[in-house]
Amino acid sequence: MTPSDLRAAFLDELTTIAPDLDAESIGDDDRLRDDLGLDSIDFLNLVSALHERFGLPIPEADYPRLATPAKAVAYLAEMLAL
Amino acid sequence: MPSLGADMEEGKLIEWLVKPGDRVAKGDIVAVVETQKGAIEIEVFEAGVIAALLAAPGETLPVGAPLARLGEADEGVPPTAAPPRPDAPKAAGPPVAEVAGKPVAEPVAAALPVGGAPLLASPAARARAAELGLKLGAxxxxxxxxxVLLADVERAAIARPAPTASGMDSRPKGKPGLDMVEMRRAIATAMTRSKREIPHYYLCHEIDLQSAQDWLTAHNADxxxxQRRLMGALLVRATVRALAKVPELNGRFEAEPYAPSAAIHCGLAVALRGGGLIAPAILxxxxxxxxxxxxxxxxxxxxTRTGRLRNSEITQGTITVSSLGETGVDALVGVIYPPQVALVGFGAPRLKPVVFKGAVQPRLAVTVSLAADHRISDGRRGAQFLAEIDRFLQEPESQ
Structure with a gap:
């Protein structure tokens, strides 16, 4: 899986839990909470979906590493040892 | 057309999820209506068999207008029940090509999945499909x-011939999915009524959340x-439990004399990305x-995000909890959502210097506020309520 595949997968899950976001207009450095308006429940739903998709545990201590799409893709790549 | 709030005068039928001859049980979702609060699923009030659909998708109807005729469960239904009226000319954009050439008796419901399974779609997708005159079922x-998501509708729109310009909806588009002007109007109506009719009083209290946070962190770690739990759920649970001690704060003041509600249908204020908010209730x-x-x-x-709230959830709340979450400010002092009689507001939990066991320590704390109807309760009872919330949050393991 290439970084761009990972990015697409991440945006896919993000726009599934937040269907009013348009994948085209999401910036890599947009903060999920402050810029894209995810609340704590949206965020948990996203973590849960990523857990299902990639089989990663994603503990709460790692949540700051999912703060933006760019950070999240880097985190997923690292955890998947890509 | 059911009333989905005191301020609602009309609603637009988006789609039918049943067709003539379908058997329905009380509470089944039969239709989707677009309101100021977005697309709402309509539950049927009684069991029976759909005898006729009296309104067509795209039609805007006043509250109280019949949407469908329901027959007795054992009553035979003629196979050719009255067809829905065709779309009003200016209702839903250009006719879809595949429908245009057919007689109006072609039942609209034919496009729905067999068995009338609910058709899932986001509010943005519904609004765009209606604009384009696309059937969501297709x-x-x-x-x-x-x-069905917005992107799916856009893809489907590209895949079909361009519609004629004459029928295009010329309304200015804001944030997709909801008519923000209408939502603003709905909030204005409800909040103006609240401030006009309800003599509010307010109380605030700071609660030490460190024990609760430590308990959550330990629970969630493995x-x-x-299976993880969030502070927001703990705050709601503590609020619900505290209502047992001060039950008069839970209810709907719709007629004299006021009677509290035994059931607690706890509304949650959910902020929408485009602005505005909805407070659907967990029954x-x-x-x-x-x-x-x-x-x-x-x-x-x-x-709420995908636009699948039900009418019972937006019309039966007995109290509302509004929580700013982790990124908000210190305190939220709310406006009661009429005809409820109390609103509980939680600011953002923050590390604060707290005196704990005789020493100042950095601990997580939150300011909780109560806005309550002074016709129903007084400050002393309100204070007991907030103190009870505090007490439950000091012993989270009892939840």
Whole structure:
């Protein structure tokens, strides 16, 4: 899986839990909470979906590493040892 | 057309989820109506068999206008029940090509999945499909459970011939999905009524959340995401439990004399990305433990985002909890959502210098506020209520 595949997968899950976001207009450095308006429940739903998709545990201590799409893709790549 | 709020005068039928001859049970979802609060699923009030659909998707009807005729369950239904009226000319954009050439008797419901399974779609997708005159049932959904998303509608729109310009909806588009002007109007109506009719009083109290946070962190550490608990659910659970001690804060003041509600339908204020908010209620929270509330909150927020709230959820709330979450400010002092009689506001939990066991320590704390109807309760009772919330949050393991 290439970084761009990972990015697409991440945006896919993000726009599934937040269907009013348009994948085209999401910036890599947009903060999920402050810029894209995810609340704590949206965020948990996203973590849960990523857990299902990639089989990663994603503990709460790692949540700051999912703060933006760019950070999240880097985190997923690292955890998947890509 | 049911009333989905005191301020609602009309609603637009988006789609039917049943067709003539379908058997329905009380509470089944039969239609989707677009309101100021977005697309709302309409539950049927009684069991029976759909005898006729009296309104067509795209039609705007006043509250009280019949949408369909319901027959007795054992009553034979003629196979050719009255067809829905064709769309009003200016209702829903240009006719879809495949429908245009057919007689109006072609039942609209024919496009629905067999068995009338609910058609999932986001509010943005519904609004765009209506604009384009696309049938949602004909659009392939790529969202959760096959839900139709905005992108699916756009794809389907590209895949079909361009519509004629004459029928295009010329309304200015803001944030997709909801008519923000209408939502603003609905909030204005409800809040103006609240401030005009309800003599509010307000109380605030700071609660030490460190024990609760430590307990949550320990609980969540070795659990998969689906089993994790959030502070927001703990706050709702503590609020619901505290109502047992001050039950008069839970109810709907719709007629004299006021009677509190035994059931606690706890509304959750959910802020929408485009602005505005909706406060759908989780029904019967008095019977739910913390994990059940957690599950219900996740489901409710997800359905608020995808536009699958039900009319019971937006019309039966008995109290509302508004929580700013981690990124907000110190305190939220709310406006009661009429005809409810209390609103509980939680600011953002923050590390604050707290005197704990005789020494100042950095501890997580939150300011909780109560806005309550002074016709129903007084400050002393309100204070007991906030103190009770505090007490439950000091012993989270009792949740």
């Amino acid at each position: 659009v392939h959904g790529s969202g959760p459970g096959g839900a 659990r998969v995401p689906d 019967n929270t008095q019977d739910m433990d913390l994990d059940a509330i957690m599950t219900a909150m996740r489901d409710m927020v997800a359905r």
